[in-house]
Amino acid sequence: MPFLVSREGNARLLTELLGGAAPEDWRLGLFNSAVTPSETDTAATYEAHEAAFDGYERKTLTRSVSESTWNAPIQQAPAGSPPWSSRERVAHSRYGSAPRSWTVGASGDVVHGYFIVGAASGALILAEQFAAPRALHPGDTLSITPVFEVA
Template identity: 65%
Template sequence: MPFLVPREGDVQLLVDLLGGGPLEDWSLGLYNTAITPTETDTAATYTAHEAAFAGYGRKTLSRTVSPATWNTPVSQAPSGSPAWSGRTQVGHAQYGSAPQSWTCSGAGDSVFGYFIVGATSGKLICAELFATPRTLANGDSLSMTPVFEAA
């Protein structure tokens, strides 16, 4: 599953980290074309291929720390199987206690991955291609729990 923070996202994350101003919320979206993320991607790379199934809409990821939004960051073993990092501990934050979910309520679509953009800046923060696409038909659901880890 190629996960990437493109150049545009690198710069926006540094602005957020060092800029000292208010943080913008993020929008979590799904895309319906087999796009492997690259360094030069922008939000338009994914929004041009955004999911179109009935019942779809982007999810707002509030940029706060609370039980309902980003959980308090902790140090823990890296996730994944195999783990994405050889370090024994990495910084970890998960969004809420329940996954973000979409339910197809009519015409379906194939979902190949997700992307996160700044809700006001429109900058692409990151994108990931799923290992296998998910084909959604009427009544099917797709759920995911956003997690950020840093080593």
């Protein structure tokens, strides 16, 4: 399932794009309940179900373009199988050259998806539920490569 941008995320993105607000960094988190993302969700929706395994903490996604942060946007076919858009080309940017990873310590959890919130505003930007929950056991590693695509 592609990620869903929340209403408050849409407002925040437009404020940054059109209103002159400085882009804030984002925080990538994981949720451990079967929450189906909805455009009416807020950060509280996911914070109430935030992952709780040993070794978990939110990852900062710095809002800049470089090899170690958001890659320079390119035009390419939409991602996914099946692709999320019927358009031939979409704007695409991947975060960094390596995935953001968590290694599970002594206690595990079951992760159902991820969410991104504004580091300063706390606004929910987007969320995505995995196709299937992922049971994490001590010693497991979960990796996510954030990708942002717009058509």
